[in-house]
Amino acid sequence: MIEFDNSLITHVEEMDKQHLRLVALLNNTYEPLKIGYPELESHRKVHEIFRREVKNLAPYVERGDLKAFREALSYSWGWLYNHIAKTDKKYGIYAKERGLI
Structure with a gap:
């Protein structure tokens, strides 16, 4: 969780x-992940990597580094889109196939 x-x-x-x-x-997506999803641990690691990357860029953004701000924004939106379109979609398919949603 972030x-x-x-x-x-x-x-x-x-x-x-x-x-x-x-x-x-x-953060609210974490709770539904407790359904026996076989890729749960790797899914959590992806979130952890995202959180770490954002935290690494945060000090530069806070200092007003425009390049870092653009990088953080680009990374965040790219990550979010890809995460939903690929990783979360796989989770949804898994849950739906098992009648969990």
């Missing part, structure tokens, strides 16, 4: 609200 702390605050109110909502949505 902890939305000061390292993720951009001080752009609307952006921070959206990021807070995104983090909450991502």
Whole structure:
């Protein structure tokens, strides 16, 4: 799970609200993962890698590094899209095939 702390605050109110909502949505996906999904551990590792990458970029973004900000934004949106379209979709197919959703 991702902890939305000061390292993720951009001080752009609307952006921070959206990021807070995104983090909450991502964190809420953790609970349904307890259905015997065989790739659960690798799924969790993917989330951990994402969290680590964002935390690594956070200090640069906080200092106003525009390149780091663009990189963080690009990485986050790319990760989110690919994660939903590939990783989460596989989870959904697994759950649906077993009548769990």
